[in-house]
Amino acid sequence: MSETPGPTCDRLSEVQAALEEMKAERIIPPQHFSSMAMLVTDASLTADEPVIQAAHDGLRRLYGHHVRADGDQAERAEQRGHLLGLLDMTTWALRRLPSGLQLNFAPQGHTVSFLLEVAKEQGLSNEQLAGRLKVDATEISRIGRRLTAAGLVWKSRQWRHNAWSLTPRGTQYLESAALIPPAPSGIDYCVGVKVRPESRTGVVTDASGEVYTSLHIQARFDGSQEKLIQELALFVRGLLDKVPAAAEAAKSGRTGLGVEIGGHVATASGYVVNAPNYADDAPWPGLSLGELLQKATGLPTVVENDANAMAQLALAVGDADGSSDFAAVVLDKGIGAGLMVDGELLHGASGAAGEIGHVVVENYQGHECSCGNRGCLESVAGSDAIARRVQEMSGDPVPDLARALVLLKSEDRGKLVEEALTEAGRALGRGLADLLNLANPDRVVLYGPEPLVSEDHERFPAAKFFMTAVRRTSMDHAFSTARDVVIVTRPYEDELGARAAAAVAWNRLDQD
Known part of the structure; x- marks a missing residue:
């Protein structure tokens, strides 16, 4: 493996500086944990062992300090929890470093052909590879085990099938053997955009997750795909104009674009399969959003479902408290879940995993959902519902x-609003119980409007009725140890969704 001393040195300096800042604080601020998480994520994507090891060693020392320190026990426990979460990240990253095996594969052999096919299309199954290489699936399994041991590929499970992806070392091997052209050297900035039918919200971030600028526009799309792409491209250019360094980096391919929408997205291609909550404003289903936006903006582009994006952000910033098996549930007009399994996002066979908003929680004569069915969870518990x-x-x-929440304070309507909130909370609790029983996460991170999910019930009284019903019902209907799951809540707003879109782009585009 060739060395890249410049980026490693810079990143190592950033990690060391971040550790010193954390050490100087009696109570470490949340942004320090977020910055360190982004640095570790960045280093793990590039198999940067010196940086990961430095972060791991420094965090262990910090953890030891906070274990021994005096002071408020609740504060110290929270600090230790965050540090343990970061230590879990570094431990996982160190375990995933490629092995030191020397590689000597025949250029025309099945092993190299396996790598080339996965380089063309990430996520291929054993059966798909067997068909392309014209060998049986047993041979594919044997080759896959060899390449996994060499640190060139990793394997995940998508429904009943293996899904193969290249590691950074796998890409580097193909490049060094002149089997594929070198990839861009990485990115310096990311634009993240959350798209709603009636608005778009965007941010520009750097590798640490720092937001340089944000922009929100309230405007509906018209009925043309071409106009939709033009308007989004113009919005992205407006963001770049506010950060000249990011605009300059874009000229050399060092600025990426991440977009999230609330719908079924085929992430590998950026193709919108279905978006029932968006369909009235433009022909979203069948839209090659990623490809068209990349052509219109000139930026490498990633498109992701909103709940999946939030799951990746939760992993990066520590909202899941170091867990690698959790669900990020987004409660909005629609409801979706991003499922993390062993630190890997579960997309499913076609990218639709986690669509709990369309699990039926009423009878089939219930309220009509935007998807065309009746009784779906989001038709009962979504904010519009x-x-x-x-x-x-x-x-x-x-x-x-x-x-609706204003009416909660009225004498004659308040009880009706309480009843509606409790009814919606019970519906969401039933949906979460199904999720707990099927996926068995160890925690759920529920992102939603602050008035519904806040722990401050004095300031947000609606949350008392809603979340009490959610927690009680989910536990009543969960099976066995699924009842032990931890449900944590986080306020959700559009800028957070845009940050999640940027985080997805960093994870997938930055190969520096």
Whole structure:
């Protein structure tokens, strides 16, 4: 493996500086944990062993210091939890470093052909590779085991099939053997964009996750795919104009673009399979969003489902408290889940894993969902569904969740709103119980509107009714040890979604 002393040296300096800043704090601020998580993620993607080891050693020393320190026990326990989460990340990254085996594969052999096919299309199954190489699946398994041992590929499970992907070392081997052209040397900035039918929100971040600028535009798309792409490209250019360094880096391919939408996305291609909550505004289903945006902006582009993006951000910034088996659930107008299994995001056979918003929690004569079915979870517990239910019960015009929560304070309507919130919370609890029983995560990170998920019930009284019903119902319907799961809540807003989109782009595009 060839060395890249410049980036390693710079990254190592950043890690050492971050550790010194953390050491100087009696109570380490959350942003320090987030920055370190981004640095470790960056180093693990490039198999940068010196940096990962330095982070691991420094975090162990910090953890020992906080174990021995005096002071508020709750604060110290929280600090130790965050540090343990980062230590889990570095331990996992060190275990995933490629082996030191010397490689000598025949250029025309099946082993190199295996690598080349995976380089063309990440996530191929044994059966797909067997068909392309014209060998049986047993031979593919044998080759895969050899390449895994050499640190060139890694294997995940997608439904019932293996899914093969190249490691950074695998890409480097193919490049050094002149079997594929060298990839761009990496990225310095990322644009992250959260797209709604009626708005778009964006940020520009660097490798540490620092947000340089943000932008929000409230405007609906028209009915043309071409106009939609033009408007998104113009929005991205507006963000870049606010950060000249990122605009300059874009000229040499060192600025990436991540986009998240609330729909079924084939992540590998950036193709929108289905987006029922978006379909009235533009022909989203069948839109090659990633490819068209990349052509329009000139930026390497990644498109991801919103809940999947939040799961990756949760892993990066520590919202899952160091867990590698968790679900990130996004409660919005729709409801979705991103599933992390052993630190890997589960996309499913076609990218639709985690669509719990379309699990039926009412009977089949329940409310109609945007997907066309009836009784789906998001048709009962989504933010618009709560507003609609309050309107049905009160007879008052209730256009959105904010108006529904205003009525909670009224003497004659307050009880109706409480009932609607409890009903929605029970529905979400039933959906979460199904998720716990099927996926068996050790925790759920629930992202939603702060008035619904906040732990501060004095400031946000609606959360008391809603979250009490969620927690109680999910535990009542969960099976066996699924009842032991930890449910943590985090306020969700569009800028956080844009940051998640940027984090996805960093994870997949930065090969420096």
